[in-house]
Amino acid sequence: MTATRYVTPLREGGSLPGVVEADDLGTYVVKFRGAGQGPKALVAEVVAGELARGLGLPVPELVVVDLDPVVARAEPDEEVQELLKASAGANLGMDFLPGSLGYDPVAHPVDATLASRVLCFDAFVENVDRSWRNPNLLMWHGGVWLIDHGATLYFHHNWPRAAAVVHRPYRADDHVLRSYARQTAAAGDWLTATLTPELLTGALAAVPDEWLAAFDFDTADEARAAYLGHLTARAAAPGDWLPA
Template identity: 65%
Template sequence: MLEEVVATRYVTPLREGGSLPGIVEADDLGTYVMKFTGAGQGRKTLVAEVICGQLARRLGLRVPELVTIQLDPVIGLGEPDQEVQELLKASGGLNLGMDYLPGSIGFDPLAYAMDSEEAGRVVWFDAVINNVDRSWRNPNMLVWHGEPWLIDHGATMIWHHNWPGVQASTAKPYDASDHVLASFRPDVRAAAADLAPLVTEDLLTEVAADVPDEWLVDEPGFDSADALRRAYVDALLPRAATVHERITLGERTEQAPSRAPGWLTDHLAPWPHATKHDAKDGSE
């Protein structure tokens, strides 16, 4: 289970992405990048962050430590930015925090080198979780103390937006042509040989157990949070075993639009965009 902390101060928004995450301080004296249930894809994004982030950490990949953060919307009353106020109002209760890495900078494949073994491990992992958002356009990697760190796994496991089509979705290949690490000749077969045996039913069950019940309730087609957790296990387990056979590396599409799905690119539009709070009010 993830450690739970309480937000004590909202510091500043991070406007690089569409979901407007923010830096917050908490009662454990830690500083976190907070992602909100009221933004963009809401709780499904947080579910993906937990399952994929915790899986990566279990496999030895660098991902900032995750916590759950209790947020009292009253924190937003003093915010001068109306969009921030609305987001905080829409996100009362349990949200997600990622350990803030002070002094980190964005990964640039032209400025940093990576061997084919480590690149292969990241590409293989992204193939398993079907990460469509670690491309040369948007690397979603940081460099901290000279090491690469993986962040932002909200745009993964696309099948959980359409559970009836899960089998067809998880059987699809993974096109890594635009992956930020494609130029480092990633050795995905070596990565699969090392990492795939570690992705067991027990490991995935433990990872899924880290997702709070309240982010899993009321999902159509599932009668309990545990049943939904089981669906994540059943989707990831066979994919981890064989996806290395379906990873393709072709020419980078420098002039082509992003291959990310519409539901993602819509929420990468500049803030403000619709929030869960707006939907409850009947506005878009």
């Protein structure tokens, strides 16, 4: 789909995402490829987000939003203008949840099964950004929704060392749902049974080629094979990284 109008910036995060309208009449929170985090953050967003959705966890729909820099002409903010001009082509859109609220762990108890599954999922993708300081969770229509997975898969920031960290344990001490996650053993069994090669392959297939070919590898297929190899090896050793 194609962006038709930039509505407003969201200044909560350093990447300066924005609310954008598209030609399918939908409204999306868009993260731009020209932001400081670069395409790797978008790759992590898609892979982790689509894995979570495939596992049945509540994640808003993710789409690829094509941006023509001409959209920047109507934006008075120079910082936003520069970001839009640097983000021509494919960008990441997440379905906008109107009226959603930030998650408060005291005000919003989470079911033990869901909390445990989210914690185990975050352990698999090594999500370092689901703490009480920055939950990256929204409350919408009475339920909790997972957002912002750009900080996952951080092995891909150093591919020469990626194989050495396949078995790296996950530190859950600071996880925002830790106090509610009282069924991690059952959730771990569920996760390892559900993390199939087909699920991993499908999540990687959702990443645009131009993001994958932008770094480290000669082709997008080579990049997908490297991600698949790492994630498959990690999925095969849950005892090394699942929280107790």
